Amino acid sequence: MAGPVSPHSELGRQRILAAWWFLAPMLVVLAAAAGWPLLKTIYFSFTDATLNNLSGAQWVGILNYYEWLDYGDGTGEAFGLLADEQWWAAVYNTVRFTLISVTLETLFGLVIALVLNAEFKGRGLVRAAVLVPWAIPTIVSAKMWAWMMHDQFGILNDMFLRLGLISAPIAWTASPDTAMVAVLIVDVWKTTPFMALLILAGLQLVPGDIYEAAKIDGVHPVKVFFKITLPLIRPAILVAVIFRALDAMRVFDLIYVLTPNNDRTRTMSVFAQENLFQFDKFAYGSAASTLLFVVIALMVILTIKLGRMDLEGNG
């Protein structure tokens, strides 16, 4: 690899120019595929657009977000997304889902990665097999689990009944107490391999001689893990957590397929989809999408700041 070159030298300028040329196609595609729709959505959230009349949308300011309707007698009522209890319930559901699922997936992923990092016979095969849940499309795994969790025909209830763990079949996805649990089970099952893979990649970058040195010094294995392994793979874990959290915040398919559409499991994405396409409230749905974007952006910034992650790669 070439050493550092001052950006002010002739060579440095050439390199920067070349870099921009190489980046240009990606930037154009990104602007067209992500930037433009995002701007459009943000624009629509400040209008009264409906799906049947997108071109005739009129600017209405922040009315989709907040509006105080004065009844003229000192009383009034707040309208708009920020005053919509269903929206806040959706925010709560999403955040709760993200916190629990990402925490569990990180812990399980770490354990699996540590196991897979150890030398044992048939390691390649196991590494490949672990990825199977991740390779199945979400809709398919959601449907598969929906049948496994079916209250009458499901294999889960059958197994638990035979083992004597439960006395009556549980309606996993229907009962409000277990619907979120069911979603979490499927999500953890599906995405733990992803976490394991990213953490494993981090683990393989840890140089072996450090462990050897620790072994010679007689350091306890638990101490080795907390003092050597964990600090060294922290960047990898952080990247994995951010990826997963982003994904979890916009969860839609799993919940849409697996559970009835109600207040207990409705997430921000489900809320937005409902308003955009089911109801005649395209602008309101756009506002929800915009807020979802803002929330996700804030979360990423927060995670990077708190994790003091160095995206510049200056180690």
Next chain:
Amino acid sequence: MTRSRSLIRLVAVALSAGVALGAVAARAEELSLVSGAVGNDLAELEAQLKIFTEKTGHTVKVVNMPASTTDQFGQYRLWLSAGNADIDVYRTDVIWAPQLAEHFVDLTEAAKDVAKDHFPAIIESQTVNGKLVALPMFTDAPALYYRKDLLEKYGKQPPKTWDEMAATAKEIQDKEREAGSAQLWGFVFQANAYEGLTCNALEWIKSFGGGQIVEADGTISVNNEKAAKALDTVKTWVGSIAPEGVLAYQEEDARGLWQTGNAVFMRNWPYAYALGNGDDSAVKGKFDVTTLPVGAEGESSAATLGGWNLAVAKYSTKQEAAIELALYLASAEAQKYRALQNSRLPTIEALYDDPEIQEKQPIIPRWKEVFQNAVPRPSAPTKTKYNEVSSEFWTAVHNTLSGDGDGATNLKKLAARLKRLQGSSW
């Protein structure tokens, strides 16, 4: 004189040849029909399309959609708003006409000879501001399915009231379970949070005398004692005579339980009749249907009006052939086939007197009166806001059934939310 006449003749010949050529060119279009399906719908549709292809030369590709009308609607609205030309004909729910009218071709002219054969009320339900949005394919009104053999065994009559139904269901369920049928449930219906729950709950409330959510003149009537009582009554069924999983059941889940012989009663549409009498059914010949029970003596039974129609997209580039397809699938011939194979209720009045239908699908002549008195969902008064009204309603009902607040509390909240949604007018 003669020269000019022969010239005219020549032109006429050339013109007619051109027309003939044009007709040849217009033949054999490839159409796309999008349709959701439950039970046998798809097989029956494919069989009919084969006949259509033989008759006209047009081929039709069926784009298959999920069974839930709620899921279908979201996708269709998106396609139609984008002016999608890939789909020519849509199978549309009876409640969609006011919401999607502007995207479909006016079929008044095309159907002027056949429209009078259909029940006027159904044609009217598909007419928006004088525009015939869709042609009726079949109509729907649910029934209470009951196990003849089990009712006879315990000396019971088909129930007249919901309380009677619940008592009978409980008794048979308990006794049969003692006798070893551990899987048996008393009653299954559709209580997933979707459009189907709106249908079910409208029936409960209406048959308790609690109105129709939003009345024909636009008044929000749902917040009343009778409606609350209806929901509280149903709440007591969940987990006792109906499995708790019913809160996630749609039509096909209920039919799954029923057709494997694991339910005493079921609320479902007529399509389950033909399937229940199929060779692979565990309840073949062991069941019958009756009208849905009433809430109390003096009230009348209520069945929600359903039904599916065919609409031609304005954005289709093959509109002529597409209209031909819609006309064919709505024709007496196609409706009779559908009635015989799939026990779907025809929308053509004359078919109810058809001897073959009367013999093979006896439910159909019996159901003529039921669907004629069926209760429409408030899609006409609430116009483009219907989906949201329905969603608010089924959410309130689903919350009540899953124990999150009682009927009175949830309906009070619902009425306030509907009022807010209504604004100055629907």
